[in-house]
Amino acid sequence: MNIGFIGFGEVGYEMAKGFRAQNDRNKVYVYDHLHDNPKTIERAETIGAVLFDAPEKVAQQTLSVLFTAVPASFTKEAWSSIESYINKETIYIDLTTASAEVKQQISDSMIEKNQFFVDGAIMGPLKGNQHKVPIMVSGNGAEAFIEWGRKVEMNLEFVNKTPGDATNIKFIRSIFTKGLSTLLHELMETASALDLEDTILQSITHTMDKEPFENILNRLITGNVQHSERRVKEMENVADFMLENNVEPVMTRATRDKLKAITESNIREAFMEKEPNDWKEMIHTMNQK
Known part of the structure; x- marks a missing residue:
């Protein structure tokens, strides 16, 4: 060859x-x-x-x-x-x-x-x-x-x-792989600033290991229909807390901004105050809007 x-x-x-x-x-x-x-x-x-x-x-x-x-x-x-x-x-x-x-x-x-x-x-x-x-x-x-x-x-x-479709798949996966790596970095950076690394690691490990990944995906995405507005304020408080501990909340602010965009899309009204059946229903509704 x-x-x-x-x-x-x-x-x-x-x-x-x-x-x-x-x-x-x-x-x-x-x-x-x-x-x-x-x-x-x-x-x-x-x-x-x-x-x-x-x-x-x-x-x-x-x-x-x-x-x-x-x-x-x-x-x-x-x-x-x-x-x-x-x-x-x-x-x-x-x-x-x-x-x-x-x-x-x-x-x-x-x-x-x-x-x-x-x-x-x-x-x-x-x-x-x-x-x-x-x-x-x-x-x-x-x-x-x-x-x-x-x-x-x-x-x-x-x-x-x-x-281009093979590349598109790689790029979409990179949102997860690169985004998750930087999110985890910010998470453990904050935990380390308060000497809570081991406690936080055990807590998140328990959350992630107790059910299949798709169940976690469904729960986290569909939950934003009802709770995005409240979570915006929560992430603002988290960002302030991080700054007080000398950690720059880059990923945390991005999370707040995404939650704000979900809230402003009026997705909650689209589902008439109910949770969608699964993540696909919510994402498809968001894309249509």
Whole structure:
């Protein structure tokens, strides 16, 4: 297998290392804008990858697949640099965190050339998983890529043929994963300021462990129909309390603002003072409003 990477940072390096470990007959060709950096050179030498000083040199190789794994702000530039060398024998996969709109634009350009394009969203840690990291894929080339990926033991999940939808799923999940991580940071920062870390940890652990996650989701979301207005004031008091203890209430203020928006949507009147049956009913009603 001949595999190419435009971008040889953590994503490119870890995946390339996995491909080489899976079968040393897999040949890997890479480019990175830091191609002359000693660390980049060492990485390439360590796994036996061919390191080029220009992206088009990677694209000119006879490749089964070519991954673009650059910072999101350089996505369009990366694709433009190899546009003249795109061919029908290669499946092209974008692993960047560029927006769905950008992925759609790239896909449209590829479709005009009758080429396969894949929007790939990495959904787990690369270290340890390497090329077997869970990746959600969409686009007109997703199914062909999955078929190829089976040969090298990749962990790919088909979404649909719409480029950008895999990225949309990643972005939506990031609201939870990144939001939760910062919320927990603020929570334990406040608890630590009052030497209450262990007590708070035990209390929240008990709450989260006693029922399935979807039950918690239902209870927390539907509860805002009746109680958002009261909770606005409560979170304002919490923010003041945090400031008194020298903790900046960034996430807490955001919670207050979201609760205020829910209150001002008049969602309570929409349900005639009753709680919705489940979280879906509330969210769908909110979206319609």
